[in-house]
Amino acid sequence: MLPTISSMKSLISPPFSPISHHFLKTKPFAFFSLPSKRFNLSNPKFLHTNPSMPSPTPPIFSIPSRQSHTETTQSSSPCGEVHVIVGPMFAGKTTSLLRRIQAESNSGRTVAVIKSNKDTRYGLDSIVTHDGMKLPCWALENLSSFRQKIGKDAYDQLDVIGIDEAQFFEDLYDFCCEAADHDGKTVIVAGLDGDYLRRSFGSVLDIIPLANTVMKLTARCELCGKKALFTLRKTDEKQTELIGGADVYMPVCRQHYVSGQVVIETARSVLESQKLQCGSCT
Numbered sequence: 001m002l003p004t005i006s007s008m009k010s011l012i013s014p015p016f017s018p019i020s021h022h023f024l025k026t027k028p029f030a031f032f033s034l035p036s037k038r039f040n041l042s043n044p045k046f047l048h049t050n051p052s053m054p055s056p057t058p059p060i061f062s063i064p065s066r067q068s069h070t071e072t073t074q075s076s077s078p079c080g081e082v083h084v085i086v087g088p089m090f091a092g093k094t095t096s097l098l099r100r101i102q103a104e105s106n107s108g109r110t111v112a113v114i115k116s117n118k119d120t121r122y123g124l125d126s127i128v129t130h131d132g133m134k135l136p137c138w139a140l141e142n143l144s145s146f147r148q149k150i151g152k153d154a155y156d157q158l159d160v161i162g163i164d165e166a167q168f169f170e171d172l173y174d175f176c177c178e179a180a181d182h183d184g185k186t187v188i189v190a191g192l193d194g195d196y197l198r199r200s201f202g203s204v205l206d207i208i209p210l211a212n213t214v215m216k217l218t219a220r221c222e223l224c225g226k227k228a229l230f231t232l233r234k235t236d237e238k239q240t241e242l243i244g245g246a247d248v249y250m251p252v253c254r255q256h257y258v259s260g261q262v263v264i265e266t267a268r269s270v271l272e273s274q275k276l277q278c279g280s281c282t
């Protein structure tokens, strides 16, 4: 049985906070128009798809509309869409994804959001932006488990699937193909195009050929305030995947990426030579 609207409301906790004006500062290189409706998750119709799962986990929801559910489902085109949002950390990718999902939900489409379970920074039941906006989500190890996790019926009802932290999903390409080409879903993907060394990250760039739209967002360089295209890692760790926020990473412009890398490399070699000297002291 579906929960009542009032019980459904309590499943989304806490509600969306309003869009930060910082988001408005981020500028896409390739602009495409966003729906004009503002965030309003105050009255979502929450479809509780798996009663065995503890609330508030099963986040597939739609705002009530005049259409019946069947009509809503039928209105999705037989061929779906893929939209890709990339950029460095702090560029507003998650904010943009949540905004798109909210707009789709406001227009009566049934939506669900997935993030990688590798990112445990804010718990596993929500997607949270760097300035605190949040939305319930499915935290998964891989995308291929999604259909089975929400159940076939719930999957069939879905119109829109949001994916955050897409760089962590190895099966991103296959999932997007299947969901958009065969299942008629609109898939909105947000992720890092590059890692801290500006190498292609995960499979995010691989899905560009599948995309209807691609939007690269910029942040603000922490050192000079210009457009930040890259993410600088402030620590010594070298593994590609390292979960963290402003404690580990900062957004930088091209000039400060290059000089920042030089500073980090110099500091590293100084420390290493000091370690060696220390070892020879004993």
Ligand SMILES: Nc1ncnc2c1ncn2[C@@H]1O[C@H](COP(=O)(O)OP(=O)(O)O)[C@@H](O)[C@H]1O
Residues within 6 Å of the ligand: 020, 021, 022, 023, 087, 088, 089, 090, 091, 092, 093, 094, 095, 096, 128, 129, 130, 131, 219, 220, 222, 246, 250, 251
């Ligand atoms: N250097 C920074 N450190 C912490 N927060 C930042 C920094 N720069 C921007 N922000 C905040 O992060 C928000 C974007 O967050 P989010 O949408 O989670 O970005 P992304 O998903 O691209 O990492 C901005 O609107 C701003 O409030």
Ligand SMILES: Cc1cn([C@H]2C[C@H](O)[C@@H](COP(=O)(O)O)O2)c(=O)[nH]c1=O
Residues within 6 Å of the ligand: 088, 089, 090, 093, 094, 119, 165, 191, 192, 194, 195, 196, 197, 231, 240, 241, 242, 243, 244, 245, 249
């Ligand atoms: C650059 C870079 C980032 N990561 C991690 C750090 C964060 O946990 C996520 C990115 O989150 P956001 O929503 O884009 O802010 O990715 C990493 O593992 N390796 C990197 O090189």
Ligand SMILES: [Zn+2]
Residues within 6 Å of the ligand: 221, 222, 223, 224, 225, 226, 252, 253, 254, 255, 256
């Ligand atoms: Zn700069």
